[in-house]
Amino acid sequence: xxxxxxxxxxxxxxxxxxxxxxxxxxxxxxxxxxxxxxxxxxxxxxxxxxxxxxxxxxxxxxxxxxxxxxxxxxxxxxxxxxxxxxxxxxxxxxxxxxxxxxxxxxxxxxxxxxxxxxxxxxxxxxxxxxxxxxxxxxxxxxxxxxxxxxxxxxxxxxxxxxxxxxxxxxxxxxxxxxxxxxxxxxxxxxxxxxxxxxxxxxxxxxxxxxxxxxxxxxxxxxxxxxxxxxxxxxxxxxxxxxxxxxxxxxxxxxxxxxxxxxxxxxxxxxxxxxxxxxxxxxxxxxxxxxxxxxxxxxxxxxxxxxxxxxxxxxxxxxxxxxxxxxxxxxxxxxxxxxxxxxxxxxxxxxxxxxxxxxxxxxxxxxxxxxxxxxxxxxxxxxxxxxxxxxxxxxxxxxxxxxxxxxxxxxxxxxxxxxxxxxxxxxxx
Ligand SMILES: *Cc1c(COP(=O)(O)O)cnc(C)c1O
Numbered sequence: 001x002x003x004x005x006x007x008x009x010x011x012x013x014x015x016x017x018x019x020x021x022x023x024x025x026x027x028x029x030x031x032x033x034x035x036x037x038x039x040x041x042x043x044x045x046x047x048x049x050x051x052x053x054x055x056x057x058x059x060x061x062x063x064x065x066x067x068x069x070x071x072x073x074x075x076x077x078x079x080x081x082x083x084x085x086x087x088x089x090x091x092x093x094x095x096x097x098x099x100x101x102x103x104x105x106x107x108x109x110x111x112x113x114x115x116x117x118x119x120x121x122x123x124x125x126x127x128x129x130x131x132x133x134x135x136x137x138x139x140x141x142x143x144x145x146x147x148x149x150x151x152x153x154x155x156x157x158x159x160x161x162x163x164x165x166x167x168x169x170x171x172x173x174x175x176x177x178x179x180x181x182x183x184x185x186x187x188x189x190x191x192x193x194x195x196x197x198x199x200x201x202x203x204x205x206x207x208x209x210x211x212x213x214x215x216x217x218x219x220x221x222x223x224x225x226x227x228x229x230x231x232x233x234x235x236x237x238x239x240x241x242x243x244x245x246x247x248x249x250x251x252x253x254x255x256x257x258x259x260x261x262x263x264x265x266x267x268x269x270x271x272x273x274x275x276x277x278x279x280x281x282x283x284x285x286x287x288x289x290x291x292x293x294x295x296x297x298x299x300x301x302x303x304x305x306x307x308x309x310x311x312x313x314x315x316x317x318x319x320x321x322x323x324x325x326x327x328x329x330x331x332x333x334x335x336x337x338x339x340x341x342x343x344x345x346x347x348x349x350x351x352x353x354x355x356x357x358x359x360x361x362x363x364x365x366x367x368x369x370x371x372x373x374x375x376x377x378x379x380x381x382x383x384x385x386x387x388x389x390x391x392x393x394x395x396x397x398x399x400x401x402x403x404x405x406x407x408x409x410x411x412x413x414x415x416x417x418x419x420x421x422x423x424x425x426x427x428x
Pocket of ligand 1: 118
């Protein structure tokens with residue numbers, strides 16, 4: 001493989017775009033590489049500007065449940081575009097996708113669409129605070145809820161209870177009401193509720209953490225959060241930007257049989273266009289303007305192209321009774337295959353997986369929270385990533401990211417992936 005053109009394009013991009021990218025992880029900084037510039041995608045494959053082909057395990061960080069250029073979504077976008085691309089006025093497609101989403105996801109009655117997961121998570125917290133009338137929220141170290149100021153607090157080592165910004169430009173006043181707990185550690189949550197009695201509006205959690213590598217919840221963790229929130233009269237917010245419509249039709253709520261009060265969506269819900277959404281029972285959602293006192297708005301929210309793409313994606317899922325079983329079988333096949341190879345070559349590894357989300361940590365022992373994930377981030381992943389890329393497999397360029405399988409992957413693609421794993425570790 002050669003990357004001449006990608007290297008040139010990256011040099012050019014860096015002249016005009018900070019770091020050459022519009023979202024930091026794309027720069028391949030974590031893996032000491034030069035990002036591959038993508039020309040097109042089809043099904044399970046990506047093709048870069050140098051003409052290299054890859055089997056894709058990023059899938060645009062999750063949205064491409066059926067792989068790239070999924071025909072019904074593409075057709076819907078083309079058809080809608082011909083009618084005009086934005087009106088800033090209500091369109092029928094908005095209610096259609098809203099009704100469909102509400103019918104698929106347990107425990108929600110109304111939904112509002114926005115333009116990104118960041119916006120959705122930010123608005124969900126504002127709504128929770130407005131509804132409950134308290135100011136503090138709890139988030140978990142290593143969980144990502146987009147880049148709104150209040151979420152950008154450090155994981156760090158140990159359990160810090162006061163928000164310390166992890167980005168320049170974020171003021172203390174923006175994070176002072178964000179409390180930090182440890183994932184899979186209910187006692188860390190209880191102790192915050194005891195310490196800040198009567199002040200906590202909500203707990204926000206990724207029901208399967210996907211932004212510290214894939215870290216599934218321990219048995220009872222989500223149920224425990226549900227009970228704690230109910231007990232202290234705080235809202236439980238599931239950030240299902242990754243897990244929504246990926247683990248199951250009804251997302252993590254259905255998969256783990258635990259109901260949240262507010263659910264946040266992104267990624268799949270937009271079918272590959274920029275969409276986020278948040279949803280809850282009517283009494284909570286009716287706190288939003290224009291009905292209620294919590295302000296939230298967007299010039300391009302509910303954009304016709306985005307809604308059409310999302311609608312076709314959700315409709316495909318609804319009409320396809322077995323996509324999650326297929327994804328589970330493919331996930332299991334890949335996990336089993338990699339497990340056998342790493343054992344054969346005597347490599348320390350941990351594979352975490354929930355359905356079609358998974359990741360590899362090159363370490364011994366369980367990865368259950370940010371501390372253990374952080375300790376497991378080492379240069380083995382960098383070598384693995386670069387080896388896999390050379391062998392035609394496009395993985396997320398960081399051990400803090402989750403692999404997303406698409407239904408477009410065939411078992412032959414999975415076998416090719418395992419051959420690439422074999423080749424890569426033999427070159428270690
Ligand atoms: C991707 C992601 C977000 C942010 O969504 P954007 O569309 O990138 O703003 C929020 N929460 C989780 C869990 C995510 O994975």
